Amino acid sequence: MNNLETPISLVRPGLIEFGTGVAARLGAWAAGKRYRRVLVISDAFNATRTGVLGLSGEVTVYGDVKAEPDTSDLDRVLRVAEDAEADLIVGFGGGSAMDLAKLAAVLVGSSQRLADVVGAGKVAEPRKAALAQVPTTSGTGSEAGIRALVTDPETKAKLAVESIHMLGDIAVIDPALTFTVPPKVTAATGVDALAHCVEAFTNRKAHPAIDIYAIEGARLVGRYLARAVRDGGDAEARAGLSLASLYGGYCLGPVNTAGGHALAYPLGTRWHVAHGAANALIFPHVLAFNTPAVPEKTRTVLEALGLPASESVESIFDAAHGFCASLGIEMKLRQLGVLANDLGTMADDAFAIRRLLDNNPRDLSRADILAIYEAAF
Template identity: 55%
Template sequence: MSGLDRPITLHQPRRLEIGAGSARTLGDWAAGARRPLVIASGPTEQYVARLNLPGDVQVIADVPPEPDLPAFEAVLERARQIEPDLVVGLGGGSVLDIAKLVAAMWDGDQTLRDVAGPNKVAGRRTPLAQVATTAGTGSEAGIRALVTDPETKSKIATESPHLLADIAILDPELTYSVPPAVTAATGIDAMAHCVEAFTNIRAHDLIDGYARMGIDLVGRYLKRAVEDGTDTEARSGMMLASYYGGICLGPVNTAAGHALSYPLGTRLSLPHGLANAIIFPHVLAFNQSSRPEKTGEIARALSLDAGDLLTSAHGFCSDLGVEMRLAAHGADRETLGDWAAEAHAIRRLMDNNPRDMSVDDVAAIYQAAY
């Protein structure tokens, strides 16, 4: 299957810095900034000094995991009081998504619901730097941002070139302190981005190249990064895999795997990476019959047994220390049918899946993961 005849648009940050110590280069790039605003989470605030930012640096360091609309609005209001001339995201995917939206919206009157969907963000944008501290979402590479709607427990998705970073920084030293279990889950999330784009009905040969490179890097480096958090080569490899996954999200996006993971995040408050890790083996195996050749490539890159893919992929994740049972995370078996209907309704992703998946199919996957 080739997608070469399908027009796509590929967006990437204007500048990318990658390598040990690269966070320190941000100060030179940001020379002249008078009121930089760093948006972080509690654990990532410790890295603000490494950025060498000029001016009167302001920090908002309480972005929660999986932020909802009120949390975003609180950050946006504080940013409007600060009136920054530079916005810096310093953290994992949730922090980077909030930073994108703040940079694009603080100096205007649009609400998040106004900009939900594609290409609704007004053209004004404060300069934006994205400094990743995990290797998972690849948010630093892309033009999408997700915030949870507290009323529907679904994701409000915004997509716009105005959310793209002016500079992205991948410094493996900032990921040394990420615990093994989080390293594993976020690494599987990065892999899922690549895998779901690679097997997607909207797959494109250009994006396939990035997906293949990302999957290969995960196969080579994720286990090493989990076993030794200070393995700089492995951490660098995983940050690059995550970045490649972020590139895949732009013109192709994910599919059923992410659709099934979202209710786990909103209903169980599971981190996004963990939710995707739990679902990944099941959807990979479900789609195998529709994408046998590409699934074979994935299996080889990850040293999986294509003949018993579900068991092998499940073992790949659990051997990294991921707790794969929904029951262990507080799920109630009686609610799984409702979650299945909710996931099935996320058509922006489900419609990308290479094999049609019914509500009963989704429910069966949740039951198998229970």
């Protein structure tokens, strides 16, 4: 684990607007910057309510973002973006919309293509359009980060791009936009935010400058997630989750996630399980597995969630599993349509994601990964 003397780089969007009812501040900001042509990248539902953003000028809306987008989805977005010639690109939706907005912002008008920028620091030049991010779920934290992911449909692998040029000029986080999120999605995305925080907190690269956000994000999820699942219109609970998601986003840049996300990704790429649901199902397994390597931090996580602390790995698993299951989250792979004969291939996929597994506080072998999948089946 890193200490206070370890160098770390922290980045944030240039401006963050946070609070119930702030969505229209985006339009005021854009007008002040004299942006005339705006492209909003969104899903079908949010495409119908872009008016809340208060945007003026020539506004083009791409409203066909799907969960777990692949390279063909990105190609469609890029074609629309090239035609729009926007001076402002807005990601309006969940992580998929915001990630596609990031990629569109750096690829449109550039000589580079996706293959050129996969990896860290490979975007060669600043983007030509401004970038705004407006989340409508509380989970991904993508509004605060510099990473974007799309799936390669041939290899079923996530292609990750990381660049400071994908940092938003503004993030507008209005919890009111999340009031309509259904209970099951609220639960899954909330545990995704939790996983970002916990995986950063227990990470080999963990740092005190990030720990403070990570553990407070976990506390916010522990305090507010069940409330928001019970009552989607609970404004305080929704605001608490929006803040937890933002804090999780703060964790992703300098520290990033670890084993939990590595094991969750194949559920999305191979079986199209929503990212939040995949992370929620895997979360208790990896938390318990990692406990011997980070016992004190695991105890702190359990306390943050209001769960009984324990030295027993089995008790820790039971507590975390019960927390997720009590929210109505499906906790068995077979109930999500995953077939038993695919678990080995999924283990191969997950074991190859070294950029995340190398962050895990305890080494995860392929056999360990397969054993977790089998236990979750």
